[in-house]
Amino acid sequence: MDDRVVEFIRGLRAAGVRVSLAESMDAMRAMEILGISNKTLFRESLRATLIKGSDDFAPFDELFPLYFSSGGPMMQNALDDLSPDEQQMLQAALQALSGRLQQLMEWLTSGQGPTKEELEDLAQRAGADWAEDQQQSRWVTRRMLQQMGFSHLEQQMQELLQKLQEMGMSQQAIDKLMGVVEANREALAEQVAQQIGLQIAQQRANRPDDLYGSDLMYKPFHALSPAEVDILRKEIQRLVTQLRSRAALRRKRGKHGKFDAKSTIRANQRYGGVPMEIKHKKRKLKPSLVLLCDVSRSTENVVEFMLHLTHELHDQVSRMKSFAFYDRLVEIPDEVMNYIRHDDADKAFDIIRNMLPYRPYGTDLGGCLETFCDKHMGTINGRTTLIILGDGRNNFNSPRIDLVKELQQRARKLVWFNPEQPREWGTGDSDMLEYRANCDEVFSVRNLAQLSAAVDKLLSS
Numbered sequence: 001m002d003d004r005v006v007e008f009i010r011g012l013r014a015a016g017v018r019v020s021l022a023e024s025m026d027a028m029r030a031m032e033i034l035g036i037s038n039k040t041l042f043r044e045s046l047r048a049t050l051i052k053g054s055d056d057f058a059p060f061d062e063l064f065p066l067y068f069s070s071g072g073p074m075m076q077n078a079l080d081d082l083s084p085d086e087q088q089m090l091q092a093a094l095q096a097l098s099g100r101l102q103q104l105m106e107w108l109t110s111g112q113g114p115t116k117e118e119l120e121d122l123a124q125r126a127g128a129d130w131a132e133d134q135q136q137s138r139w140v141t142r143r144m145l146q147q148m149g150f151s152h153l154e155q156q157m158q159e160l161l162q163k164l165q166e167m168g169m170s171q172q173a174i175d176k177l178m179g180v181v182e183a184n185r186e187a188l189a190e191q192v193a194q195q196i197g198l199q200i201a202q203q204r205a206n207r208p209d210d211l212y213g214s215d216l217m218y219k220p221f222h223a224l225s226p227a228e229v230d231i232l233r234k235e236i237q238r239l240v241t242q243l244r245s246r247a248a249l250r251r252k253r254g255k256h257g258k259f260d261a262k263s264t265i266r267a268n269q270r271y272g273g274v275p276m277e278i279k280h281k282k283r284k285l286k287p288s289l290v291l292l293c294d295v296s297r298s299t300e301n302v303v304e305f306m307l308h309l310t311h312e313l314h315d316q317v318s319r320m321k322s323f324a325f326y327d328r329l330v331e332i333p334d335e336v337m338n339y340i341r342h343d344d345a346d347k348a349f350d351i352i353r354n355m356l357p358y359r360p361y362g363t364d365l366g367g368c369l370e371t372f373c374d375k376h377m378g379t380i381n382g383r384t385t386l387i388i389l390g391d392g393r394n395n396f397n398s399p400r401i402d403l404v405k406e407l408q409q410r411a412r413k414l415v416w417f418n419p420e421q422p423r424e425w426g427t428g429d430s431d432m433l434e435y436r437a438n439c440d441e442v443f444s445v446r447n448l449a450q451l452s453a454a455v456d457k458l459l460s461s
Helices: 002-014 021-034 039-050 054-069 084-095 099-110 116-126 132-149 150-167 171-205 226-253 261-267 297-311 333-341 343-357 365-375 399-412 432-436 450-461
Strands: 288-294 318-324 329-331 384-389 413-418 440-444
Touching: 002 021, 002 039, 002 054, 002 171, 021 039, 039 054, 054 171, 054 333, 054 399, 084 099, 084 150, 099 150, 099 171, 099 440, 116 132, 116 171, 116 432, 132 150, 132 171, 132 365, 150 171, 226 297, 226 450, 288 297, 288 365, 297 318, 297 343, 297 450, 329 365, 333 343, 365 399, 399 413, 399 432, 413 432
Parallel strands: 288 318, 288 384, 384 413, 413 440
Antiparallel strands: 318 329
């Protein structure tokens, strides 16, 4: 158990919780005195010795069951309640199922679920090896359950029930069997979720401390601790100054427009090709920006920095409108932007959360695009650059690619900023590959360096 507590402490540190050596020793002493037989007392002793602030309660509550659970609820053996004849009927009915679903139904009826090695192998195939935080564990879990056959389980249970009825099994035995299978289904799903969560937490804890060097600009947004976020907030003003200087220099150089070779040749044909009149391309106008920002929990950091950067550079654009979306779409009020500009992002997101309350798996980008087209299409014209900031995940709702095509045709340019790695696009419930095909540009903005470079390129185009 000492080793598991040490692993748990490493997991807390990787999640941004500051735990000193002295506090680790206090936790070990508390465990030695109070023991581990009473799980509630054990949990409270670790919480009292390792957690100092209210901000650290959430990662503690998230990680504790992953490190100290028994691997999920126990599964029951449905065969215990069946007679030998009924067991033979069940085995014959299971043999008629396809390979993957047959394996799943055998796990659910026998109570002998997959082994630890089988779970690890299934998790690896579902993408757990490159998932980097607990937000990503949810869709990895869903993907793993789908690969195991859970999406077709209801249909297979009905077919199994019908076969057993045809074989003559009593309705009482069938009802007991189906009750056990349903309970085992929930238990196995929970085992899978715990396996994925623990695997991701251990991978994060084993990541080298110097992986991103001393420059937090290159550390992924989702891997930033609260203290590191505060440090980067102070970097924003320096970045804004640099971006504004570069934009001003480009504007100065392009005051009269760039040299236009084609127009110059055409204009001087009457002089025998001698360039008597020099023609320049028209000076580029300041862009008009409309932002649609995904404010789900997994994208909060990148949204904060995006809003801060773009709204600090308001003098470099002619007009700007910002919208937040989750399960529905709302326009971001000026008071929210004022809080972000004055480094009070927590207050800003409290307001946004009140406008768009969190609920699990609530993102519906397709529905939000429909709302935007119905109510705010007037904000888009031939001078507008539309920026969508989000991971392109719809929780299997309709992605409404038709509306993205319409927006792309109406706007001057449609640009997508995605905080996920490109290799994650198109996996699970991601519709990003379809969205990408209908965008003028797509940027991966996993850290502040990538985000500032993308914004700079946007202002220069």
